[in-house]
Each structure stands twice: as structure tokens, then as C-alpha cells.
Amino acid sequence: QKEVEQDPGPLSVPEGAIVSLNCTYSNSAFQYFMWYRQYSRKGPELLMYTYSSGNKEDGRFTAQVDKSSKYISLFIRDSQPSDSATYLCAIVPNQGGKLIFGQGTELSVKP
Amino acid sequence: AAGVIQSPRHLIKEKRETATLKCYPIPRHDTVYWYQQGPGQDPQFLISFYEKMQSDKGSIPDRFSAQQFSDYHSELNMSSLELGDSALYFCASSSEFGELFFGEGSRLTVL
Numbered sequence: 001q002k003e004v005e006q007d008p009g010p011l012s013v014p015e016g017a018i019v020s021l022n023c024t025y026s027n028s029a030f031q032y033f034m035w036y037r038q039y040s041r042k043g044p045e046l047l048m049y050t051y052s053s054g055n056k057e058d059g060r061f062t063a064q065v066d067k068s069s070k071y072i073s074l075f076i077r078d079s080q081p082s083d084s085a086t087y088l089c090a091i092v093p094n095q096g097g098k099l100i101f102g103q104g105t106e107l108s109v110k111p
Numbered sequence: 112a113a114g115v116i117q118s119p120r121h122l123i124k125e126k127r128e129t130a131t132l133k134c135y136p137i138p139r140h141d142t143v144y145w146y147q148q149g150p151g152q153d154p155q156f157l158i159s160f161y162e163k164m165q166s167d168k169g170s171i172p173d174r175f176s177a178q179q180f181s182d183y184h185s186e187l188n189m190s191s192l193e194l195g196d197s198a199l200y201f202c203a204s205s206s207e208f209g210e211l212f213f214g215e216g217s218r219l220t221v222l
């Protein structure tokens with residue numbers, strides 16, 4: 001079992017829809033959680049970074065962490081075609097440590 | 112704002128040749144990470160450096176080596192290249208706060 005499991009997709013939604021992207025992790029000691037967006041042939045772009053249970057909002061994006069269930073989510077409101085990309089959840093076991101990535105979810109937002 | 116700079120962006124080599132990739136982290140970031148991403152895969156951690164010392168090691172082949180220099184830039188050296196080494200190689204850097212920022216990657220093609 002991978003340390004981080006991500007719903008693989010692909011996911012296709014109409015423009016304006018709410019998107020939910022999800023990951024689970026195996027080790028309750030993991031402390032830091034990130035979401036990256038990666039366009040084709042580009043480097044991963046950091047979207048959200050959080051280290052506590054609860055919600056963190058940034059514009060149309062909300063990251064949710066439930067440490068008791070070892071579950072993290074990224075919600076995208078009012079999705080746009082420009083949101084079409086692969087979304088990767090990532091966990092850092094401890095500050096300064098390496099990222100452990102989920103497998104990525106490919107999202108397509110249709111106009 | 113300054114980002115992580117990688118060079119070269121594209122590199123074509125033949126089997127058994129040697130390649131060197133360079134990474135210039137964001138100023139004042141003290142940790143550098145190298146990742147390898149094959150087609151359709153999530154990035155795989157290779158190696159990291161903190162304050163010029165190797166801090167962690169992942170699935171890096173023995174044919175590969177890396178170091179971080181006094182100006183904090185890092186180089187990944189790959190020898191005896193194999194077809195399977197064809198991939199995107201990302202460098203990332205992080206600050207004391209733990210957020211990792213990625214460069215645009217170096218695409219290596221081994222023929």
C-alpha cells in the first residue's frame with residue numbers, strides 16, 4: 001500500500017462546477033499537507049499548504065484536512081477551463097523532509 | 112518573485128553517455144530536492160540536501176550522484192545513461208517554513 005493514495009480520475013466536469021479531489025494517507029504522524037497543480041510538461045505549482053485539521057481557503061480553492069480520518073481534500077469552486085490540469089496531493093512527514101506524492105488526478109473542465 | 116531555476120530545459124543523450132543537470136534554488140532557501148517524473152507518473156524523490164549536506168536519499172540509482180555547492184546551487188550527475196532514465200527531472204527548494212517550490216524541470220531524452 002502506498003503511503004498516500006489519491007483518487008486517480010480522470011475527472012471531467014462542466015465549467016462552473018464544484019470539484020472535489022481526495023487523498024488518504026496511512027501514517028497518522030504525517031504533519032504537513034500540500035496540493036500542487038501541474039500543467040502538461042510543466043513543474044508542479046504549489047496551491048495550498050496546511051498543517052492542521054480543518055479548512056484553509058484561498059480564493060476559489062479550499063483545502064480540508066481531517067487528521068482523525070487521515071483524509072485530505074481540495075475543493076475548487078466555480079471551476080474554469082484554465083483549471084484543467086493534474087492535481088497532486090503531497091504530504092511531508094516532518095518539516096524539511098521530502099514530499100510523498102499521491103498518484104495525481106487529471107481534471108478537465110469543459111466550457 | 113524569484114523561482115527555482117533549472118538548466119538545461121531539454122537534453123538529448125545517447126545510451127551510456129553522461130548528463131549533468133543544474134538547479135538554482137530560491138534565494139535564502141536552504142534545502143534542495145531532486146525528483147524524477149516519468150510519463151503519467153507522480154514525481155519520485157531522488158535525493159535532498161540541507162545546508163550543502165545530503166539530508167535524505169530516495170530511489171536514486173547508483174549511477175546518479177548529486178551535490179550542493181557553497182552558493183546553494185545543486186547538480187545532478189547521471190552516468191551510463193539508460194533508456195529508462197528518460198524523464199522530467201525536477202528540482203525543488205524549501206524554506207524554513209516547509210513549503211516546497213518546484214522548478215520547471217529538465218526533460219532528459221535518452222536515445
